[in-house]
Amino acid sequence: MNTAKQSLYERIKQDILDEQLPFGEGLKQEALSLRYGVSRIPVRDTLLRLKSDGWLVPHGKRGVKIAPLNAEEAEDLYKLRVLVEPMILEHVIEKITLQDIGKARDILAYIEKNTGLSSQEVGELNWQFHACLYACAKRDTLFSSIETLHFKCSRYIGFHNRELNYMHISEQEHHQLLAAIEAENLLLSQTILQQHIQNAGEKLVSHLKSR
DSSP states (O other), rough: OOOHHHHHHHHHHHHTTTSSSOSOOOOOOOHHHHHHHHOHHHHHHHHHHHHHHEEEEEEETEEEEOOOOOOOHHHHHHHHHHHHHHHHHHHHHHOOOHHHHHHHHHHHHHHHHHHHOOOOOOOOHHHHHHHHHHGOOOOOOHHHHHHHHHHHHHHHHHHHHHHHHHHHHHHHHHHHHHHHHHHHHHHHHHHHHHHHHHHHHHHHHHHHHHH
């Protein structure tokens, strides 16, 4: 993908997470062009991509607006993750190498060392951690399904990090998961992953319902 378009995509996502763009109103391409110093064509293409990824929803005849955080959607997503993601661990444990484990550990160390990361950056690194483990399974269909769920969850993960201060707990659980995988303990690793997803999901849904 074009580097400039990718940068614009990430900048708009971060501004959505930081509540820097108008919520509940149509996003105007002209105003966004001025805000980000780009022409309307990359803005149009980026808005279409954000809509496809679940960050935006239709507004009016042809416009878009920021998608609201929805408790029911969040609940559906985490329940799907609880069902699907532990399935891949059996294949991960069979095929993971010390190099793969080292790569996952490096991602965790980078997150812990760089305390000034944005919620968007933490969300991306969270997926990189999970993805580098799941990719070891070499189960393309299962991995693709999990990846789609993570993309749909990404704005909720950013909300977790910003509003619920959940990052420290998440980091601890990531280390526990990695240790269980390294020990080739399938049942323990599946249990840790299920609880990791479910506990965060339940906390998020409860918070959204109380708003």
